Amino acid sequence: MADTKQVIQVAVPRPLHSVYDYHIEAEHPVPQVGARLLVPFGRSEVIGICISTEVANPHTSTKAVIEVLDTEAAIAPELLALAQWMQHYYHYPLGEVLATVLPSAARKGTVLEIKPEAPPDLWHLTNANLISPRAKTQQAVVDHLARVGDAQSGEALEAAGFNRSMLRKLEGMGVLIRRAAPTQRQMTGPLAPSDEQQVAINGINAAVGFNVFLLEGVTGSGKTEVYLQSMAAVLGAGKQVLVLVPEIALTPQTLDRFESRFGGTGMVHSGLGEGQRLQTWLRCRAGEIKVLIGTRSAVFTPFKNLGLIIVDEEHDSSYKQQEGLRYSARDLTVKRAQQLDIPLVLGSATPSLESFYNAKRERYRHILLTQRAGGATMPRYQTIDLRGQSLRSGLSDTLIRVIHSHLEANGQVLVYLNRRGFAPTLVCKACGWQNVCSDCDARLTLHRQPEQLICHHCNLRFALPKQCEKCGHHDLLPVGMGTQRAEEGLAELFPDIPLYRIDRDTTRSNAQLNSQLEKIQVGDPCIMVGTQMLAKGHHFPQVTLVAVINADAGFLSPDFRAPERTAQLIVQVAGRAGRAEKQGEVWIQSYQPENPLLQRLISQGYRGFAEAELTSRIQAGLPPAQPMAMLRAESIDPALARDFLSHCKASFESAAKSLHNVTGLDILGPIPAPMARLAKRTRFQLVVLAATRPELHRVLASLGRPKTHHSLRWSIDVDPYDAM
Ligand code: ADP
Ligand code: ZN
Ligand code: ZN
16 A cells, blocks of 8 residues: 555446556656546557546556546546446447547547648639540539539538549649638528517527427428527527538538528538548637537537537437447437536427427427428328229329329429339249348349349349249249339330439439439429438428328338338428429328328328327337337357347346336347348347336346357347337
C-alpha cells in the first residue's frame, strides 16, 4: 500500500470485460476522463478511453499507459454518460460502445484539431460538350448541374453521389470550373404558417427543458416548415440544432431547404470520408456548425450548446442499427434530450406504434397536422379485387384503364411493388419444383439483363437452369411480379410514355437516383415503377396516381410488426399522390380487399389503423406494451446454436426465480429463425418478453458474457425491429 502510483480505469475496444486498470507513470499527465490513451493490450497496443481516475480497489499489477493522446476529453461527459447507459440498456461491452460513439478517424488516433476551411469549392458547368461520350457518371454530373441551374458546393455534389476525384477530373477536362462562393447566398424566408402549423410551432417554442413532441402530420402537411420555424427560435438564442433524417432522404433538395433558410449547416452521411466526418464532428463540438443534419450515427455528435433535436420520419427502420451494437438512434435522441434537458421533436405521417403509445400515455405531447399545406387535398383510396381477373404483367384491366386516364390528363403515375428483379421465383410447370438458394432457405429471384438467379438474402448468383432438377422438364415458368417484369409490361402497354424504374438495381448510387428524380421533377407525364425507395420523402408534385400492385403479403406475414410496416409503406407511397393542385388517387390491388386491416387503413386512415393495431399488441402482450429482447444465434452446426439458446433460456429462468420481483417473464424458443438457413449457417432465435423494462434488463444482465464455441455467432437485440 506504500505504492502511490496513479491508477486509472480504461475501456478498450474489445468484447468480454472491456474495462481494465492501468497506471500512469510520473512523466505523463493524469488524463481527463474521456481522453484517448494508447495502452498495451495482450500482445498489441490499442486506443482506449479513460473512464475513471479514481479507482476504489485498483488491481495490484497494472500495466503502464503508453501515451495520453488528448488533453481535452475526446468523449464529453454527456456522451460518456450516454455510452454507459447504452452499455446497460443494450447489454454491450462499454469499450465497444465507445468505439461506436467515436468517429472512425478519432478511433484510430487522429489528432482532434480543426483544419482551416478548404479552398473555394463551388462547382460551375462551363463546357458540357467536353465529356467523354458514353461516360455515364460524367453525363450524370452535367445533367445534374444543368438541371439545378447554378453552382453547387462540393459537399452538395458529394451528397448527390458524385465524388471529388471525379469532379477534379472533369475540372481538368475543362467541363467544370471552381469559383469562390459568393459572400451572400440566396436565402429564403419563412412561409406564412397555416393555423395548424402555427399551433405546432407555438407549442414547440414554448417548451422549457426536456419535452418530447410527436408531430403527426399527414403527408404533405408541411412538417419541414414546422421544424424550420421551431429551429429559428433556438438558433436565435445562439444554440445549435441536430436534425436526424433517414438515409434515403438525404438528397440535395432536403439539405437545400435547411441551408437556404439558415446557412451554416453541416451534414453527416455515408458518402463522407473519414477526415471530413471528423472535421464536421469537431466543428459541431466547437459550436461552429449551427445546424447538423445527419443519418443514424449523427446522434453521437458532440455539441457545444445543443438546444433542440428533430427526428424526421421517426418511424423509419434506418434509425435502428441492425448489426453489432443494435441501437435505435431515435430512442437515443430521447435519452440525449433528457440528459441535456432540451426539447425533442419526432415527426412522421405514420408514427411508430412505440411513439404512438408514448403519446397516448402522455409521455410525449401529441401535435397533429391534419391538413395538407398550400390547399392540396388528401388522395382518395380505391381497391381492386384481383380474384378471377386475368392480369397483364400483374395489372388488372381496371388498373390499366385508370393509368391511361391519368396519363391522358397529364398526370404522372407511380407504380409500387415490393420486389426488385424480374420474378420472385422460377417454377417447373410439370412438377412445381422451385429454384432455391444452395446456402439459404430462400427462393431465388429471376433477374434479366443479365439473365440470372439471385438470392436476395446472401446475394449468391446462379446461372439459369435449362431444366427442372427434379423431373427434368424443360418448361420453367417465372411466377410473380418484380420491378423488371412490371417495367417490361408497362413499356409494352404504354410505349410512348417515359418509364423510370427505381429500385436498388437501377440506383446503385445517389447520383443515379438523383438524375432520375430530376428528370421526373420536370413534370411531364411519365410512369415510375419501383420499390419502397419511391415511398420515402420525395416530393413529386405532378403525381396524381399511385398504384399498389399487391398489398397482401405484408398483412399476412408472421412478423408481428409486418402490418405496421405495410400500413406505413402504403400511406407513405400514397402520400406521393396529389401533392399539388390536382386531386390524387391511390388504387390498391389485392386478393383479399376485405382484409380488416386494409379496410381500416382505407376508411379511417393511419390513425385508425394504429389505434386498432396498438390494441391488439396490448392484448397480445407484445411491444410497445411489453418490452422485448431477441437473442439470435447461428452456426454451421445447427445443434451448437440451438443448445446455446437453450442454455440462455435455462439461465434466464433460474435468474427469474432467484431475483426479486421478476414475475411476468415470457420466453419463447429457441425456435428456428423465419429463414432458418442463411449463407450456410443455421439460425435460431429466443424471444424474451417481460412485464417491465427493469425486469427485462435484470434478467438479460444475469447472463453475463457466457463462454461460447468460436464458430458460434450470437447477439442480444433489445427492442428488435424485425422478428426475422
Ligand atoms: P411533409 O414533410 O409534411 O410531407 P413538406 O414539409 O414536404 O410536407 O411540405 C409539403 C409542401 O408544402 C412543400 O412544397 C412546402 O414548401 C409546402 N408548404 C409547407 N408549409 C406551407 C405553408 N405554410 N404555405 C405554403 N406552402 C407550404
Ligand atoms: Zn419438374
Ligand atoms: Zn442465399
